[in-house]
Amino acid sequence: MAEPSRPGEHFSYILGIINFIAIFFVVWLLWYVFMHPDGVMKLYTPMYGFSLVVAFLSSVVMLTKVWEIYPAPPPEDSSRLTRGIILTVVAVILMLITVFAIFRGFLGTFGIAYFSPDSIVASGGTGAEPFNARENASTALIYFFTAFLWWALAWNIGFGRWPWTRDTAAVVSWSRMLAVMVLTIVTYAVLFHPHVCYLFYPPQNKAGVEPWWSSFAGTGSAYFSLGLILCTVAWIIISDLLWEGYPWKSLGRDGEGSLWKGLITVFGTLILGGITFVILLKVMNVYWMEPFEGGQYTDAPYFRYLHTGEIGGFVVLAAFILAVYFNNFPNLGSLFVRAFLRTLIAIAGGLCIYLFYYSSATTFLLGKVPGIAQPDDTPLVWTLLYLTVIMIQADFFQYWPLPRRTAQTNEVWEAKVRVAGASRL
Amino acid sequence: MDRRSFLKSMAAAGAAASVAGTAVIPKPAHAAGKIDFGQVKSVKVDVLTETSWFDNDIFKKTLMDYGGAMTNQYTIPWEWDNAGGYSALITVTGLDDKERKFLMDTGWNTEWMDYIFNEKSNVASMLKNGEIEFMMLSHWHLDHLWGIESTLKNKPDITIYAPQTHYPEDIALLREKAHHKAKDKSGKEVPICKNDVPHTGKLVECTPSGDKGDGIYRVMPGVAIRMFDVPILLRVRGENVLYFNVKDKGIVTVTGCCHPGVLSLFSYARSNFEGYKPYGCYGGLHITLFENWEPKFDDIIKGVKSFQLQKVGCNHCTGWIWAEKAAEAGVPVVKGTNKYKEYKKSSTVAKASNVFLTNGDSVTF
Numbered sequence: 158m159a160e161p162s163r164p165g166e167h168f169s170y171i172l173g174i175i176n177f178i179a180i181f182f183v184v185w186l187l188w189y190v191f192m193h194p195d196g197v198m199k200l201y202t203p204m205y206g207f208s209l210v211v212a213f214l215s216s217v218v219m220l221t222k223v224w225e226i227y228p229a230p231p232p233e234d235s236s237r238l239t240r241g242i243i244l245t246v247v248a249v250i251l252m253l254i255t256v257f258a259i260f261r262g263f264l265g266t267f268g269i270a271y272f273s274p275d276s277i278v279a280s281g282g283t284g285a286e287p288f289n290a291r292e293n294a295s296t297a298l299i300y301f302f303t304a305f306l307w308w309a310l311a312w313n314i315g316f317g318r319w320p321w322t323r324d325t326a327a328v329v330s331w332s333r334m335l336a337v338m339v340l341t342i343v344t345y346a347v348l349f350h351p352h353v354c355y356l357f358y359p360p361q362n363k364a365g366v367e368p369w370w371s372s373f374a375g376t377g378s379a380y381f382s383l384g385l386i387l388c389t390v391a392w393i394i395i396s397d398l399l400w401e402g403y404p405w406k407s408l409g410r411d412g413e414g415s416l417w418k419g420l421i422t423v424f425g426t427l428i429l430g431g432i433t434f435v436i437l438l439k440v441m442n443v444y445w446m447e448p449f450e451g452g453q454y455t456d457a458p459y460f461r462y463l464h465t466g467e468i469g470g471f472v473v474l475a476a477f478i479l480a481v482y483f484n485n486f487p488n489l490g491s492l493f494v495r496a497f498l499r500t501l502i503a504i505a506g507g508l509c510i511y512l513f514y515y516s517s518a519t520t521f522l523l524g525k526v527p528g529i530a531q532p533d534d535t536p537l538v539w540t541l542l543y544l545t546v547i548m549i550q551a552d553f554f555q556y557w558p559l560p561r562r563t564a565q566t567n568e569v570w571e572a573k574v575r576v577a578g579a580s581r582l
Numbered sequence: 583m584d585r586r587s588f589l590k591s592m593a594a595a596g597a598a599a600s601v602a603g604t605a606v607i608p609k610p611a612h613a614a615g616k617i618d619f620g621q622v623k624s625v626k627v628d629v630l631t632e633t634s635w636f637d638n639d640i641f642k643k644t645l646m647d648y649g650g651a652m653t654n655q656y657t658i659p660w661e662w663d664n665a666g667g668y669s670a671l672i673t674v675t676g677l678d679d680k681e682r683k684f685l686m687d688t689g690w691n692t693e694w695m696d697y698i699f700n701e702k703s704n705v706a707s708m709l710k711n712g713e714i715e716f717m718m719l720s721h722w723h724l725d726h727l728w729g730i731e732s733t734l735k736n737k738p739d740i741t742i743y744a745p746q747t748h749y750p751e752d753i754a755l756l757r758e759k760a761h762h763k764a765k766d767k768s769g770k771e772v773p774i775c776k777n778d779v780p781h782t783g784k785l786v787e788c789t790p791s792g793d794k795g796d797g798i799y800r801v802m803p804g805v806a807i808r809m810f811d812v813p814i815l816l817r818v819r820g821e822n823v824l825y826f827n828v829k830d831k832g833i834v835t836v837t838g839c840c841h842p843g844v845l846s847l848f849s850y851a852r853s854n855f856e857g858y859k860p861y862g863c864y865g866g867l868h869i870t871l872f873e874n875w876e877p878k879f880d881d882i883i884k885g886v887k888s889f890q891l892q893k894v895g896c897n898h899c900t901g902w903i904w905a906e907k908a909a910e911a912g913v914p915v916v917k918g919t920n921k922y923k924e925y926k927k928s929s930t931v932a933k934a935s936n937v938f939l940t941n942g943d944s945v946t947f
Contacts, residue, residue: 199649284874288642358875358903368877377877451885453843459878528813533651
């Protein structure tokens, strides 16, 4: 993740803008090669490509936020370029191992059938053919990695190294991974597994309960949970990036996390996410009127829930762009004023990205069909791909080819260590 | 930052988001008043063919091999022998007891459509003698359009109502004797569709504005077309939907694929049509078209029940498993017959439950 601002340090906004434009085209190139409907690999089916992007982002987060690079450190004397390439390759390998070896090859083959397209096809029955099977297995992965991203990021900003602050890097890395995984599995089981069990005909109702939120959410789709989690993740990232870790940071001890800091961060961001979720749903009701059960496109409750997460994704992307390519502007005034103005800029930037994504420009650039709420299109895939590339540049390449960033104050140094785990090396 | 300041900033951010959102996101148009487009005595739908492809697994494998549902339909080397098509003959009985006919969609495989128009119905002769007044193209998907030659060879100057949201390949097929090809995995170009009889008649390009700016096209008293500009699979966009106002019964929708969603169509009618009363629907309802399932499909069953439709005639992209589940849940699904078995080909997913109105069946509202 990007480091926060550096008061007093010279930052070339021209270079930042050039880098921003360059990264935009890097993302476009990646999109064309892997996702574009008229491109090379055409993985945006949509769930298959979506799952690979989320898995890749999760690999980057696992390396930087959970492991703090510990299990795969590049040579200490390596240049930023070398370091970036090594870590990117490691992240790709980790993604491939996770998706194809752990989930498909192991869990899906020997345990939970729906993680493996082959196991789904082998089970037979209505709809159990390769295309549906791959989409359904990919859907399960998307949900799992969403739960993982939430806990990995929340743990990082809230609990930090607690309760292993006095232990070695190895203990911290592996212990934190296990803690995050336990929480991820529980979250996945409660919020997403019921949906996945109902992706089949007949529903797998001995393995998963009927989606328990359907009675009040107006849909059995887990997009309800997905939207809520993504809104929460948006506030985790905004408070981390734009508010320089506050207000949660004030609860820490000596720059480290604690139980209370962690719990308050988790529940605080969850409450903020819930409030945002409700506000965005109300705003959508103003434009598209009330959704209704069984409605489709913009009338669908499940689309409204998903769209809150998609909007959250746009704002997070804008926050990253502001932090990395515009030096977290502005950097003057009190923390409150800075945080407030940055948040406003990120929201405005998110709206600009929203308008861009739904404009005719993306018909050419992304191969998207004009319009909103197509069931087989979600901006999250492009947004998350973009975020992943920015995180790779910031954390793996340490901003290369932009100048390396050096901390000017203790406060920023602490934040830098916390936010950009990679820089500890 | 203290807690108070933090909460203040949150409130400000939320308010700013709401205000900014209000300013930039366009609102959909709403009718100034309710529309009265007349009434019909009854409407009959003859299912000419609803089997757009015969083997679901072959269709999906081709789709998977060439990039999935977001891919441009003209870039996929579809399996020609697996192609059928979607088409229906609509007969409207006016309040004056006169019958008028028109065609909805023209299928995919021209050999299959010739068989349907010549051997399994008398559509070919009705086109030639002008008994069929016009054709409404629901949308520009391959299985609704690519069989256009079968219609035009009988009546090249037929008036066509179609969504304005077409691509150059669509117009080339319709009017420029196009022979489209797509590359297979080996790089070989494979013919995918052709039309040697250019359309010479009037093409009414439908938009959401309608013919009088009130959102609909009045094609007959009591019959309206509404274009919904929604993004669809395979790079297609926009769908024309038929609304019938049946005297003493209510609103009936007839659709090709119903991509906008059947309940959204009734929601539109509720908001815009004078004396709205839901009655029934016919068509592909675009739900479990790949015979898969999702929790949101259960939502549609609950929603259809809550709208209290009296007659649900479905087929094509509705999905047999949705129709079966809906019927089990109490949705008034109109059952079909076994006539489809008399056709030279039939769908591999057809079931004895006959919850589809399939080839050779009809329904009257």
